[in-house]
Amino acid sequence: MGPWPNDPLGPSARASADIYWIMFVAAVIVLAIVDGGLLYAGIRFRERPGHVARQFHGHNLLELVWTVVPTIMVISFSVLSFQKLQIINATSTNAEMTIDVEGRQWAWSFSYPKEDRFKLNDGSYLVTGGQLDIPVGTKVRIKLTSPDVIHSFWVPNLGGKKDVVPGRPTETWIEADKPGTYKGQCYEFCGTGHANMLITVVVHPKEEYAAWAQTAVAAANQAANPATKAGRETFLAQACAGCHTVQGTPAQGKVGPDLSRIASQTTPIAGVLSPVNEENLKKWISNPPAVKPGTIMPKLNLTDQQINDIVQWLLTLK
Amino acid sequence: MTTAERAFPVAQPQYTGILEWITTTDHKKIGTLYLWTTFLFFLAGGLLAVGMRTQLASAAGTFLTAEQYNAAFTMHGTTMVFLFVVPVWTGFANYVVPLMIGARDMAFPRLNALSYWLLVSGAVVLYSSFLVGPPAAGWTSYVPLATARYSPGFGVDLWILGLTVLGFSSIFAALNMIVTIFALRCPGLTFHRLPLFVWSVLVTSFLLVLAMPFLTVAGVLLLFDRIAGTNFFSVSEGADPLLWQYLFWFFGHPEVYIMILPGFGVVSEVLPVFSRKPIFGYKMIAYSSVAIGFLSFGVFMHHMFVAGIDPVLQVFFMSSTMLIAVPTGVKIFSWLGTIWGGSLRFTTSMLFALGFIVVFVIGGISGVFLGAVPVDVQLSDTYYVIAHIHYVLVGGALFTFFAACYYWIPKMTGRMLSEQLGRLHFLIFFVGFNMAFYPMHQLGLEGMPRRVYQYPQSPEWTSLNFISTIGAYILIVAILIFMWNFVYNVLLGNGRVADDDPWEGDTLEWATASPPPAYNFARIPVVHSARPLKDDLPH
Numbered sequence: 001m002g003p004w005p006n007d008p009l010g011p012s013a014r015a016s017a018d019i020y021w022i023m024f025v026a027a028v029i030v031l032a033i034v035d036g037g038l039l040y041a042g043i044r045f046r047e048r049p050g051h052v053a054r055q056f057h058g059h060n061l062l063e064l065v066w067t068v069v070p071t072i073m074v075i076s077f078s079v080l081s082f083q084k085l086q087i088i089n090a091t092s093t094n095a096e097m098t099i100d101v102e103g104r105q106w107a108w109s110f111s112y113p114k115e116d117r118f119k120l121n122d123g124s125y126l127v128t129g130g131q132l133d134i135p136v137g138t139k140v141r142i143k144l145t146s147p148d149v150i151h152s153f154w155v156p157n158l159g160g161k162k163d164v165v166p167g168r169p170t171e172t173w174i175e176a177d178k179p180g181t182y183k184g185q186c187y188e189f190c191g192t193g194h195a196n197m198l199i200t201v202v203v204h205p206k207e208e209y210a211a212w213a214q215t216a217v218a219a220a221n222q223a224a225n226p227a228t229k230a231g232r233e234t235f236l237a238q239a240c241a242g243c244h245t246v247q248g249t250p251a252q253g254k255v256g257p258d259l260s261r262i263a264s265q266t267t268p269i270a271g272v273l274s275p276v277n278e279e280n281l282k283k284w285i286s287n288p289p290a291v292k293p294g295t296i297m298p299k300l301n302l303t304d305q306q307i308n309d310i311v312q313w314l315l316t317l318k
Numbered sequence: 319m320t321t322a323e324r325a326f327p328v329a330q331p332q333y334t335g336i337l338e339w340i341t342t343t344d345h346k347k348i349g350t351l352y353l354w355t356t357f358l359f360f361l362a363g364g365l366l367a368v369g370m371r372t373q374l375a376s377a378a379g380t381f382l383t384a385e386q387y388n389a390a391f392t393m394h395g396t397t398m399v400f401l402f403v404v405p406v407w408t409g410f411a412n413y414v415v416p417l418m419i420g421a422r423d424m425a426f427p428r429l430n431a432l433s434y435w436l437l438v439s440g441a442v443v444l445y446s447s448f449l450v451g452p453p454a455a456g457w458t459s460y461v462p463l464a465t466a467r468y469s470p471g472f473g474v475d476l477w478i479l480g481l482t483v484l485g486f487s488s489i490f491a492a493l494n495m496i497v498t499i500f501a502l503r504c505p506g507l508t509f510h511r512l513p514l515f516v517w518s519v520l521v522t523s524f525l526l527v528l529a530m531p532f533l534t535v536a537g538v539l540l541l542f543d544r545i546a547g548t549n550f551f552s553v554s555e556g557a558d559p560l561l562w563q564y565l566f567w568f569f570g571h572p573e574v575y576i577m578i579l580p581g582f583g584v585v586s587e588v589l590p591v592f593s594r595k596p597i598f599g600y601k602m603i604a605y606s607s608v609a610i611g612f613l614s615f616g617v618f619m620h621h622m623f624v625a626g627i628d629p630v631l632q633v634f635f636m637s638s639t640m641l642i643a644v645p646t647g648v649k650i651f652s653w654l655g656t657i658w659g660g661s662l663r664f665t666t667s668m669l670f671a672l673g674f675i676v677v678f679v680i681g682g683i684s685g686v687f688l689g690a691v692p693v694d695v696q697l698s699d700t701y702y703v704i705a706h707i708h709y710v711l712v713g714g715a716l717f718t719f720f721a722a723c724y725y726w727i728p729k730m731t732g733r734m735l736s737e738q739l740g741r742l743h744f745l746i747f748f749v750g751f752n753m754a755f756y757p758m759h760q761l762g763l764e765g766m767p768r769r770v771y772q773y774p775q776s777p778e779w780t781s782l783n784f785i786s787t788i789g790a791y792i793l794i795v796a797i798l799i800f801m802w803n804f805v806y807n808v809l810l811g812n813g814r815v816a817d818d819d820p821w822e823g824d825t826l827e828w829a830t831a832s833p834p835p836a837y838n839f840a841r842i843p844v845v846h847s848a849r850p851l852k853d854d855l856p857h
């Protein structure tokens with residue numbers, strides 16, 4: 001996938017790219033005139049014996065031309081841009097799907113529409129973190145909110161960057177021409193973790209989207225199992241989520257290993273504690289450095305109850 | 319050139335040595351202090367940038383931590399804007415404007431000294447933050463990030479206090495400049511004969527006086543929020559976080575022109591002298607500065623195109639932003655007209671002035687791209703913006719700063735800089751600059767965000783970043799050559815002795831000795847044209 005002007009892969013990015021290339025041609029011409037003029041003048045009018053400077057103070061016609069021509073140019077850019085802007089700003093017209101996006105320090109979460117296909121067993125609806133899955137060729141309205149500072153949502157090849165402003169909901173839209181994985185991230189500086197606020201948009205063929213939704217909901221159901229709900233909530237509320245990823249939850253940390261299938265893991269915990277069972281998980285989580293000196297995972301101040309909850313939940317992640 | 323007798327207004331200095339420098343109210347000494355101080359901060363800001371470039375040379379650099387990197391770009395931007403570019407022009411203007419208008423000093427010499435010492439105080443306050451934890455919310459300090467909740471500690475407080483003090487410094491200096499230019503022009507020096515550097519300083523000064531208060535007000539409100547618990551920017555109390563951005567950019571955009579208009583003025587002085595002919599379209603250049611000054615207050619929201627502002631505002635500010643390219647274009651073409659048909663002497667000063675045009679045109683053009691909202695939504699907050707501001711500011715302020723140095727240092731010190739070293743400096747600087755900043759356009763198009771300390775997820779950005787870092791190192795070499803040129807030829811006194819008018823310039827600063835004596839002119843000059851040294855000679 002090339003940069004967006006070469007590879008605009010959605011209507012919004014395409015609207016931008018159209019203007020970009022028109023202006024690009026004009027820019028090349030202007031650059032050629034100015035730099036060509038400089039080069040020519042530099043050679044032709046250099047000081048040398050027998051060459052004298054012509055003394056003149058101006059040239060009315062020329063001055064008129066280089067005031068009027070650029071004015072006409074920028075007015076036409078404005079008019080063209082105005083037309084394309086209508087496309088880019090039309091966030092809700094004909095939108096087939098709406099995703100509520102929350103950007104917060106320093107993660108994204110995507111709430112899917114309140115439709116049956118996204119409904120979980122506990123009556124809530126699918127929420128994912130870091131990764132947004134959408135069907136191809138579908139206009140998706142993106143509603144943006146932030147609980148803390150300003151962030152900015154942008155997936156370059158799909159277009160339509162928009163800031164995520166606390167207390168002031170904003171929106172944009174994306175639509176992808178082709179299935180595939182599109183990279184994006186947070187574009188408004190938001191503090192220490194700004195560089196890690198990544199977005200992945202996975203675009204599925206239309207016919208495969210329903211199947212994806214089903215798997216995602218199943219995974220989320222498993223993660224949200226009421227018997228282990230307390231554990232899940234503790235995990236998400238504690239520092240764990242900042243370092244670990246669990247698919248189907250907002251936990252998208254990248255420091256530690258992915259725990260989405262920890263219960264069916266065959267290798268030892270942290271490479272040292274085998275097998276993966278309740279006892280060993282508890283042992284590890286209650287004091288990792290004691291088990292494996294020098295490990296990055298710190299000892300967190302959790303009660304036995306909290307550790308138990310977390311482990312009961314982790315054991316459901318198969 | 320005729321002259322007129324006029325009594326000396328002020329007493330001779332009472333002290334000598336260091337005390338003389340501390341108590342001086344002489345515009346030339348104050349100008350010199352300004353230039354030394356600001357150059358020092360240029361080096362500091364540059365060092366921070368080199369740290370950032372070193373960090374970004376690889377995708378997962380570990381030279382700096384995220385916190386250090388964030389502090390580095392915050393202090394880099396703040397330093398370059400408030401402690402180098404803005405005050406360095408105050409320094410040059412301080413030294414040169416009274417000479418150019420045939421005056422013996424500024425209108426308010428003591429206020430002038432106060433401005434300088436406020437600059438030093440503001441700088442001390444700002445840099446003292448390094449002792450307690452520097453600010454790390456960006457030079458724009460957007461709220462809520464810069465509020466106490468998300469930026470605890472004293473960093474942002476000191477940032478605000480420092481900027482407030484610096485704001486007063488600038489405002490006093492600008493008021494002084496305005497009065498000086500209006501009141502102290504020598505007989506015959508009408509506004510249509512005023513050197514274009516003085517014109518641009520005049521417009522700049524008005525912009526400073528009008529724009530600075532907005533930053534000061536925004537800063538003070540934020541400071542209240544941070545230390546007194548008020549809620550000017552508190553979202554939970556219903557405040558609009560965009561309020562800060564409106565206030566900041568209402569100051570911030572004119573600020574851009576505050577930084578580059580004086581550079582335009584330098585170029586308008588240098589080009590005609592080394593082309594051996596008069597400036598092309600004097601009035602158009604002067605008036606376009608005024609036009610830019612006015613328009614600069616009407617474009618500020620182009621910094622907020624993706625912030626969720628009303629579409630009507632998007633369209634209005636898109637048009638006004640594009641329109642400002644017109645007076646800028648007029649200047650560029652007028653400069654081309656100035657060298658056209660001339661007899662060009664490629665002195666170092668001339669090379670920097672011509673290099674400025676090459677670089678600045680690219681910055682101007684990328685500015686038009688950013689002004690078009692549909693393109694801006696794809697470029698804002700990416701490295702394209704970083705490329706743009708550096709082409710505009712390094713072009714408009716640093717190339718022109720060097721042009722001004724090579725042009726006026728002989729006048730200020732009585733020694734010529736080496737032209738050989740100067741040309742080498744130019745060459746290396748030009749190459750290093752383009753290597754450091756041109757690749758950023760492409761990085762921006764590829765979606766690299768500004769203000770990220772790492773990019774492990776996109777290793778494909780590494781090679782361009784690496785080239786950029788090498789470019790930054792090359793820039794260090796160029797700066798070192800410049801410093802050596804100055805030390806060897808001026809400080810150590812090895813340079814040729816400069817006569818009164820080494821470049822055959824024709825404005826009044828060349829009518830007095832190099833360096834100029836105290837009070838500049840024993841007899842006040844009387845002028846009859848815009849090129850007094852040339853046209854007035856037969857009189």
Ligand SMILES: [Cu+2]
Nearest residue numbers: 151186190197
């Ligand atoms: Cu963010």
